[in-house]
Amino acid sequence: METTAFDLIVIGAGSTGENVADQAIHGGLSVAVVESDLVGGDCSYWACMPSKALIRPGEALRAARAVKGAAAAVTGSLDPAAVLQRRDSFTSGWDDSGQVEWLEGTGATLVRGTGRITGEREVTVETDDGPVVLIARHAVAVCTGTEPNIPDIEGLRDARPWTTKDVTSAQQVPGSLAILGGGVAACELASAFASLGSDVTLIARHTLLGTMEAFAGEAVARRLRARGVQVRTGAGATRVERSGGTVTLTLSDGELVEAAELLVATGRRPRTGGLGLDVLGLDADDYLTVDDTLRVEGHDWLYAVGDINGRALLTHQGKYQARAAGDVIAARAAGQPVEDDTWGRHAATADHGAVPQVVFTDPQVASVGLTGKAAGERGIAARTVEYDLAQVAGASLHADDYQGKACLVIDEGKGTVVGATFVGPDVAELLHAATIAVVGEVPLHRLWHAVPAYPTMSEVWLRLLEATGDDFRTARR
Ligand SMILES: Cc1cc2nc3c(=O)[nH]c(=O)nc-3n(C[C@H](O)[C@H](O)[C@H](O)COP(=O)(O)OP(=O)(O)OC[C@H]3O[C@@H](n4cnc5c(N)ncnc54)[C@H](O)[C@@H]3O)c2cc1C
Numbered sequence: 001m002e003t004t005a006f007d008l009i010v011i012g013a014g015s016t017g018e019n020v021a022d023q024a025i026h027g028g029l030s031v032a033v034v035e036s037d038l039v040g041g042d043c044s045y046w047a048c049m050p051s052k053a054l055i056r057p058g059e060a061l062r063a064a065r066a067v068k069g070a071a072a073a074v075t076g077s078l079d080p081a082a083v084l085q086r087r088d089s090f091t092s093g094w095d096d097s098g099q100v101e102w103l104e105g106t107g108a109t110l111v112r113g114t115g116r117i118t119g120e121r122e123v124t125v126e127t128d129d130g131p132v133v134l135i136a137r138h139a140v141a142v143c144t145g146t147e148p149n150i151p152d153i154e155g156l157r158d159a160r161p162w163t164t165k166d167v168t169s170a171q172q173v174p175g176s177l178a179i180l181g182g183g184v185a186a187c188e189l190a191s192a193f194a195s196l197g198s199d200v201t202l203i204a205r206h207t208l209l210g211t212m213e214a215f216a217g218e219a220v221a222r223r224l225r226a227r228g229v230q231v232r233t234g235a236g237a238t239r240v241e242r243s244g245g246t247v248t249l250t251l252s253d254g255e256l257v258e259a260a261e262l263l264v265a266t267g268r269r270p271r272t273g274g275l276g277l278d279v280l281g282l283d284a285d286d287y288l289t290v291d292d293t294l295r296v297e298g299h300d301w302l303y304a305v306g307d308i309n310g311r312a313l314l315t316h317q318g319k320y321q322a323r324a325a326g327d328v329i330a331a332r333a334a335g336q337p338v339e340d341d342t343w344g345r346h347a348a349t350a351d352h353g354a355v356p357q358v359v360f361t362d363p364q365v366a367s368v369g370l371t372g373k374a375a376g377e378r379g380i381a382a383r384t385v386e387y388d389l390a391q392v393a394g395a396s397l398h399a400d401d402y403q404g405k406a407c408l409v410i411d412e413g414k415g416t417v418v419g420a421t422f423v424g425p426d427v428a429e430l431l432h433a434a435t436i437a438v439v440g441e442v443p444l445h446r447l448w449h450a451v452p453a454y455p456t457m458s459e460v461w462l463r464l465l466e467a468t469g470d471d472f473r474t475a476r477r
C-alpha cells in the first residue's frame with residue numbers, strides 16, 4: 001500500500017478545507033487535501049451559490065416593479081428555463097475543474113477518495129486505485145461539513161423527498177412544492193420557487209427564522225403569504241406518502257397537503273459517517289468540539305474546521321475559521337508563539353457573538369451578533385432600539401412603499417452595539433457596518449460621528465442612535 005507524508009492532511013475540500021490548505025501553505029507547510037466528491041463542496045454546487053442564483057432573478061424583477069417609471073418597462077414574467085440555465089453557469093455544470101486548478105495552484109496535493117482516520121496522524125484514503133495511507137507530520141484537519149437531517153416521520157424516506165442538494169440542482173420547476181422546515185434554507189427556497197411559478201406550501205413547526213429577532217420571521221411570513229405561498233406555522237408533518245406524481249403530507253392538525261415534490265429543509269447533521277472518529281474515542285454522531293484555535297479537545301494534532309464543528313454553519317464563518325486554523329497549525333509546526341487570546345490572530349473569537357448572516361428572502365434579513373433575547377440569556381444588561389426603515393429617505397427612493405425595520409441591541413454597561421438586525425429589500429449591504437461596530441466594540445458616542453451619506457439607507461444608523469434617547473452631543477469622547 002502506498003504511504004506518503006505531508007505536514008498537514010485536510011479531509012474535505014469544501015470552501016473551508018480549501019482555505020485551511022491555502023493558509024497553511026502560506027505558512028510554509030506541505031498539504032494533502034482529500035476529497036470524495038466535488039472540490040468546492042456544498043457552497044459552490046448545492047448550497048449558497050446555486051440557491052442565490054435561483055433567488056436573484058425574482059429579486060431583480062420585484063425591485064424593478066417597485067419603482068414607478070421603471071415598473072412600466074417590466075412587461076413579462078420570469079423565464080424559469082433561463083433562470084435554471086444561469087444557475088448552471090454558477091455551478092459550472094457541476095464540474096469542478098476550475099476549483100481543482102485553483103487548489104492545485106496553491107501548491108496543495110489533491111487526493112481524490114474517501115478519507116478515514118486510521119490512527120494518530122494517519123488518514124487512509126479509499127481511491128479508485130485502492131487504499132492510500134497518508135501520514136501527517138503535524139496535523140489533520142477535518143473539514144467534512146454537514147448533511148441534511150431527515151426527521152423520523154412515518155413514510156418520509158420512502159416518499160423520496162428532495163433535500164437541499166436536489167432542490168438547488170433541480171432541472172425543472174415543479175408545479176407545486178411542499179417544504180418542511182422554517183429555517184433559513186426553507187424560507188429562501190420557498191421564496192425562490194414561488195418566484196419561479198411553483199405553488200409553494202411551507203410547513204414550519206414553530207415560527208419562521210426562529211433564532212432571529214421575531215420581527216424578521218414575521219415580515220418574511222407576511223410577504224410569502226402576500227405572494228401566494230401557503231405558510232403553515234405551528235404545524236408538523238406526522239405522515240408522508242407518495243403516490244405516482246403526488247406527495248401527500250398529513251399535518252399534526254389532521255389537514256392534508258398535496259404537492260408534486262417535497263423539500264425537507266429541517267437542519268443539518270455533522271458529516272462524520274465512516275471518518276473513524278470512534279477509533280479516537282470521539283462521538284461519531286456529534287459535531288466535533290473544538291477550542292478557539294479549532295483544535296479538537298484532547299487531541300493536539302486534530303483540528304475540526306467549518307460546519308463540522310457546529311459553531312456557525314456559514315461559508316464565510318468556515319473560511320474565517322480556516323484562516324485561523326491554517327495559520328495556527330503552521331505556527332505550532334514551526335514552534336512559533338500562538339496568539340489564542342480573545343481577538344488574537346489564531347482565535348476564531350467572532351464565532352461567539354459576532355456572526356453575520358444574510359437571509360436572501362423577500363424581504364431580506366441581515367443580522368449580526370446577539371438578538372435581544374440572546375443578550376439577556378448571556379446576562380448582558382441589554383436594551384433594544386428599533387426604527388422603521390421606510391422613514392429613511394434612502395429607502396423611500398430605493399423602492400416605492402418600501403417596508404422594513406432595523407434594530408440594534410445595546411450593551412448598556414459598555415455602551416456598545418452587541419447585535420443588529422435589518423429587514424427590508426436590499427438590506428444585505430447594510431450589514432458590514434454593523435459587523436464592524438460589534439467586532440470593534442465601537443462606543444455609541446463614537447458611532448455618532450460616523451456620518452451616513454445622504455440619501456442612503458445607512459441613515460438608519462443615525463435614526464437608531466437618536467432612538468436611544470441618549471444625548472451624544474454632550475457625551476465624553
Ligand atoms: C441550501 C443552502 C444554502 C446555503 N446558503 C448559504 C449562504 O448563502 N451563505 C452562507 O454563508 N452559507 C450558506 N449555507 C451554508 C454553507 O453551505 C455551509 O456553511 C458551507 O458549505 C460549509 O462549508 P464546509 O467546507 O465546512 O463544508 P462542505 O461544503 O460540506 O464541504 C465538505 C467537503 O468534505 C467532503 N467530504 C466529506 N466527508 C469526506 C471524507 N470522508 N473524505 C473526503 N471528503 C469528504 C465533501 O464531499 C465536501 O466536499 C447554505 C447551506 C444550504 C444547505
Ligand SMILES: NC(=O)c1ccc[n+]([C@@H]2O[C@H](COP(=O)([O-])OP(=O)(O)OC[C@H]3O[C@@H](n4cnc5c(N)ncnc54)[C@H](O)[C@@H]3O)[C@@H](O)[C@H]2O)c1
Nearest residue numbers: 151181182183184185186205265266267268313358359360
Ligand atoms: N443565507 C444563508 O446564510 C443560509 C441559507 C441557507 C442555509 N444556511 C445555513 O445552513 C444551515 C442549514 O439550514 P436549515 O434551514 O436547513 O437549518 P436551520 O437550522 O436554520 O432550520 C431548520 C428548521 O427546521 C425545523 N425543523 C427541525 N426538525 C423538524 C421537523 N422534524 N419537522 C419540521 N420542522 C423541523 C426547525 O424548527 C427549523 O425551523 C443553517 O445553519 C443555515 O445557517 C445559510
